[in-house]
Amino acid sequence: MNLLENIKEALQSIKSHLLRTVLTGTIVAIGIMSLVGMLTAIDGIKAQIEESFSGLGASNFDIRSRGFSGGRAVQDGKTEKSYPVVKYREALAFKEAFGNTGPATVFTTVSGTAEVKRGSKKTNPNVRLTGADDLYFGLKGLKIEKGRNFSRTEVQYGNYVCIVGVDIVKSLFGDSEEPLNDYLTVYGNRYTIVGVLEKQGSVGGGPGADRAIFIPVENASRLDLNGTFRYSITASGSDPLKLDYEMGQATGLMRKIRQDKVGQEDSFELTKSQSVGESLEEVAGYLRIGGFGIGFITLLGASIGLMNIMLVSVTERTREIGIRKALGATPMRIRQQFLIEAIVICILGGIVGVLFGIGIGNIVANAIGPGGFLVPWLWIFVAFIVCIVVGLASGYFPARKASRLDPIESLRYE
Template identity: 40%
Template sequence: MRFSDTFSLAFHTIKANRLRAGITISIIALGITALVGIMTAIEAMDNSIYENFTLLGANTFVIHYRAHDFLGDDGNDVKKTSRKNAEKVKKSQEGQVITFYQAKTFKDRFTFPAAVSIAQTGDFNATVFYGIHKTNPTVRVIGGDENYLYSSGYTLEVGRNFSPLDLETGRDVAILGMDVAKKIFGDAWRTAENSIIRVDGARYRVIGVLKAKGASSFLSLDNIVITTLNNVRRVYQGSSNTLNLSVTVRDIQQMDAAIGEATGIFRQVRGLSVTESDNFYIDRSDSLANQLKNLLLYVTIAAIFIGCITLIGSAIGLMNIMLVAVNERTREIGLVKSLGARRGTIRSQFLLESILISLFGASLGILLGMCVGNLFAVFLGTGFVVPWLWMFLGIVICSLTGLLAGLYPAIKAGGLDPIVALRYE
């Protein structure tokens, strides 16, 4: 008997027992729906986490200078370590701030596909004036370059970014955070562009207003005035000698490679030899995103466990149904074998029936799982997610389930004696 005939016979046998096959298919589909649905939702959550944290600068790392009282990875003060380490600290000039020359040199040398931003804090407690309106003395004044908005996760609601001429000359131009704009302009904040404001004693022309970003646990991210780096260096001389050096990679998966290259280049910029320890450290901003991903890992394990338990139950039910089918068709098997059918043909038919039932269940489960998971993706506002890996694994797992569940019934059916089978009542 040809394989096509065996396949056709197995398919028609399933069709003739719709209720019994349908119940088993439903049980298998339930397990695959749970597995694929949860995995699709997790993938959507994963995309949402990185999309949102990218807006907040999760694909950014910052280079800081290492202060004298900086604690090492072991929690001990570096000044209290061994004499050998103390010599390294002395050689590397621990506590030296990042200068403008060093930051500019690093930016010029760093050729990795990433955006490098240099910024400096001018004031943490500034007051902004416009006419008779003013803010509380809690506004942060930051001097940045052309990449500062991108690296910090800010986007413009009104106006433009700094031009090369603004940056080079240090012109008195400013971009306002949403809290500042609404405080001094009220409902007319959209018309703030080209208005003249005062930040403490300095006058600035407004060139843009930032979209609202929200607040962290410590400060409002919108209570800010951003001007050019050269302007802050000129107006706020002596207020802060160190610069903030941040690097934003295009793809968060390139973070480790970018950090490695940045470390090597900045060591050269700081003039460190191979025997000297770093007198700076790198602060990653994707740590919270990684913590959330680790939490999703536990959900993934739970989903796999639930899916496996359901599939085990499905396999037991499928094996039971196939054994019942063997008993019901004993005389049929005896008749077919008496006409010359071989054991392998009988086994193939029962195995095909079992695998087909499992694959029908897998197809239905994958379809339902994708629908359920993408409903969650729509809720999160992410794109349509197709979990190709879990779809493939679902088909493979269900094929193996059908094979294992139908193996014993198929062997039993193929081993029946035709004479005894024909006499079976």
């Protein structure tokens, strides 16, 4: 009895017990469906979000004061020399010089404890006041829900206008009041509201942009009476593949502007911004681990069910096994036949599970946000590998039991 004959006999046995095969395959199909469905949905949602934010942060990098504190840089527990903070004029000079390569925004945090007033109403002293230009919101991924962005003229001349977060609007305005073109007061200066940001949500327990006010960076520089503000730059290169080269160019420009001498270390920090894609991939990684965990538990139940069915099959076919051994079938061929049956049942269930999993995963992804149809070839390949492994694991013990049956006792079995 060769391998081909074994395969034919295994398929014939599966066909003769069709109902049992369908029920067993359904258990495997549910496990594969849950695994492929969840992973397809995760990849589909991630792809849609990445498409919505395509390019955002993919080629961004930040330039800021050394040590970010603007004071002494600390490395390996040792306090190094003090570096001057990045000044406003230096940041503007870099923005202009880098303009031929890509856009750049200059910004600074004026205060994280500002109190904002409007008439008799005022906020708690925990509002973040930030000076920014018109490119800041696009490079940082902040969308303006109402109103408009700063104009070039307002940024150039530092007009008294502002863009606010939704929490500021809730604190100072009633439900029926319109914040646009109204006024609020910060540090004794009255600003006209020209825009309201979309709700961003809290990240890491902080209020983020929801509880922030943005004013033109030129206007913010006037509040820097002691010259202690730390100005930062976020620049975007022309191509993510050329990012390292363009970061090198940016380093050379900034060293020239800061007048760093040859052989002297940089008096500023230049770091790659974490892209939206990298953040999504990190989150999606955790979701995939959860999906694998749930799918594994389901497949574990399926493998136990399959093993039980195969053990029953061995008992039912004891006399058949005895006849095969009497005709010369070796224990290896008997094991092979039962293993092939288990693997075929798993693969049949896996095919059904993959098809339903792809459909359900895409339905879930498109229900959350319209997008294309995703075929996860990697997870399809993984699913079939899992099916074969489950078939081998579930069929080995019953196959081993069948191969060890005594042919004389098997022939007498009723």
